[in-house]
Amino acid sequence: MTMNHTTCTRAFLALVLTTLAFGRLSADVVETKGGSRLTGKITKIDEGTVVMDTDYAGTINIKQKEVVSITTDKPVAVRLESGTRLEGRVSGAADGSLQIAGSDGTLTTTVSKVAASWSAGDKDP
Numbered sequence: 001m002t003m004n005h006t007t008c009t010r011a012f013l014a015l016v017l018t019t020l021a022f023g024r025l026s027a028d029v030v031e032t033k034g035g036s037r038l039t040g041k042i043t044k045i046d047e048g049t050v051v052m053d054t055d056y057a058g059t060i061n062i063k064q065k066e067v068v069s070i071t072t073d074k075p076v077a078v079r080l081e082s083g084t085r086l087e088g089r090v091s092g093a094a095d096g097s098l099q100i101a102g103s104d105g106t107l108t109t110t111v112s113k114v115a116a117s118w119s120a121g122d123k124d125p
Contacts, residue, residue, distance in 0.1 A: 028052065030062055031069040031092065038062070042072060045117035046125065067111045068096055075102070075120040081113050087120045 027039040030050055040054035050062040050070070069092025078100055079085045088102030098114070100107045118125055 026073050028073055029069075029071040029092075030067055032062065032066045033068055034066070042070065042076070042117065043119075044125070045114055064111065064114070068092070070098060070111060070114075077118050077120050077122065077124070078114060079116045079124060080109060081115045085124065090117075 028042040030038045040052045043051045048064045053059050072090045075087050077087045086102045088100045091099050097108050
């Protein structure tokens with residue numbers, strides 16, 4: 001049995017749409033006290049500011065004190081106020097805590113205790 005042109009076209013279109021949908025799901029997420037949910041790529045956290053690159057608004061700066069949750073789609077480097085440094089995926093919890101899951105386990109903290117964050121593998125700024 002051979003596939004006709006229409007069947008091949010539909011299969012290709014389904015594959016493209018699935019790929020596009022998956023690509024959009026893969027993003028960092030910042031949630032604010034005001035209820036905003038921002039998606040993009042967090043490039044850094046430094047001096048009380050979360051910097052995020054977005055497709056829809058370019059680079060935006062978000063006051064860290066207004067952020068209640070951060071979720072990253074890939075591991076990032078994090079330095080806490082205590083000086084503790086680790087790399088891992090960050091996920092926000094319903095109770096306002098952050099979990100950083102790294103190779104040595106999971107550390108639970110809060111957004112306010114994050115002193116800095118940058119790309120995994122890069123040097124601490």
